[in-house]
Amino acid sequence: DTGVSQDPRHKITKRGQNVTFRCDPISEHNRLYWYRQTLGQGPEFLTYFQNEAQLEKSRLLSDRFSAERPKGSFSTLEIQRTEQGDSAMYLCASSIRDRDTEAFFGQGTRLTVV
Amino acid sequence: AQSVTQLDSQVPVFEEAPVELRCNYSSSVSVYLFWYVQYPNQGLQLLLKYLSGSTLVKGINGFEAEFNKSQTSFHLRKPSVHISDTAEYFCAVTYKAAGNKLTFGGGTRVLVKP
Numbered sequence: 001d002t003g004v005s006q007d008p009r010h011k012i013t014k015r016g017q018n019v020t021f022r023c024d025p026i027s028e029h030n031r032l033y034w035y036r037q038t039l040g041q042g043p044e045f046l047t048y049f050q051n052e053a054q055l056e057k058s059r060l061l062s063d064r065f066s067a068e069r070p071k072g073s074f075s076t077l078e079i080q081r082t083e084q085g086d087s088a089m090y091l092c093a094s095s096i097r098d099r100d101t102e103a104f105f106g107q108g109t110r111l112t113v114v
Numbered sequence: 115a116q117s118v119t120q121l122d123s124q125v126p127v128f129e130e131a132p133v134e135l136r137c138n139y140s141s142s143v144s145v146y147l148f149w150y151v152q153y154p155n156q157g158l159q160l161l162l163k164y165l166s167g168s169t170l171v172k173g174i175n176g177f178e179a180e181f182n183k184s185q186t187s188f189h190l191r192k193p194s195v196h197i198s199d200t201a202e203y204f205c206a207v208t209y210k211a212a213g214n215k216l217t218f219g220g221g222t223r224v225l226v227k228p
Binding site: 004031035040042048050056097102103104105108110 | 156217
């Protein structure tokens with residue numbers, strides 16, 4: 001297993017466009033998390049799934065954001081009508097429930113909204 | 115709710131000198147503590163974690179941290195740094211009932227000088 005994979009690594013989009021990111025977790029991991037990291041800051045929690053169920057969403061996740069994990073494997077994060085303030089690194093992580101609590105992170109998708 | 119404070123935003127240090135990165139947390143419940151490292155344009159890599167037991171935790175790349183419950187601290191140390199340790203370091207906290215979602219500090223940028 002090569003770890004958590006995120007695609008694309010970089011995305012430049014015009015303000016107002018929709019974007020979608022994909023995360024493939026480590027295969028046996030049943031928990032999947034999305035975080036957002038702006039320049040010079042620590043990552044902030046957005047949402048997490050246990051299998052296909054979305055168990056928690058942060059208040060940071062506005063109505064323009066939606067995340068899915070339809071089959072309990074990969075996940076997508078969509079941002080509609082992007083704004084310049086959405087420019088950030090979007091990090092995905094996965095873990096096994098109740099096993100060591102360690103989360104493994106992907107390399108992130110860097111979004112730039114112009 | 116939990117919070118994490120990393121007291122130093124930047125730490126310049128000479129090669130082969132020791133370094134200490136400070137982390138304080140606040141929580142009303144028992145916590146799990148982590149230190150992650152992030153290299154430029156990369157995801158997060160786990161350095162070490164405290165779940166329970168011995169308060170002195172050893173991690174990868176010669177790093178160690180000490181959990182101090184009375185002072186609510188989890189400071190990271192390395193006795194002799196290398197140029198390759200130049201990176202951003204994040205302290206994070208979670209607890210079991212939180213679904214293991216992480217709350218991060220703002221990060222400490224370590225710059226190792228020759």
